[in-house]
Amino acid sequence: SYALTQPPAVSVSPGQIATITCSGDKLEDKHVSWYQQRPGQSPVLVMYRDDTRPSGIPERFSGSNSGDTATLTISGTQAVDEADYYCQAWASSTLVFGGGTKLTVL
């Protein structure tokens, strides 16, 4: 079965750039989505089709996908961005989530 791999944790200082990666075999051939989940809340879509921001998502969020790795980048990271982030793709007729990355802003 297809697997997406994320680093368990990423730390960033306020105002700096946060980079969260998601790896999978030939991932560039698939469309990757990203979700933000704050504690006790439902996930929120922050990126889809690799690099498209839904309405209402701040411009500091951007995405890319090349080779075996998709990347969610948060520029000018703010304290409010501290959350768990999950990548997701459609592969082998199933929907697959990465294991999630806890972003700490400190």
Add this chain to the structure above:
Amino acid sequence: LQLQESGPGLVKPSETLSLTCTVSDDSIRSSGFYWGWVRQSPGKGLEWLGSIFYSGSTYYRPSLTSRLTIEIDPSNRQLSLKLRSVTAADTAVYFCARHGVAELRHFDSWGQGTLVTVSS
């Protein structure tokens, strides 16, 4: 769009977990969307369980095909989940969510989730 999950919060081992998701608008009748179930075990990540189209066409997580049934009732704007022979490993927050078709299979709307505990 709002999605609202409902159902028992406690299920006994070996029994069937049954949940309903009520959708607030007629997009449940649209050919542009699937309706899925995703769960999250305590302290763990997101796990897609299965999805259903307005026509009733389904696809499931391979490891759950023998235990899982998802149905849809567009006229009542509801979808349901039945997971049979549950164990403690099925304890989780269960979300219903909408996703698109073709290359748009991202979840754009989520319910608030409902915690189901499997325990005797």
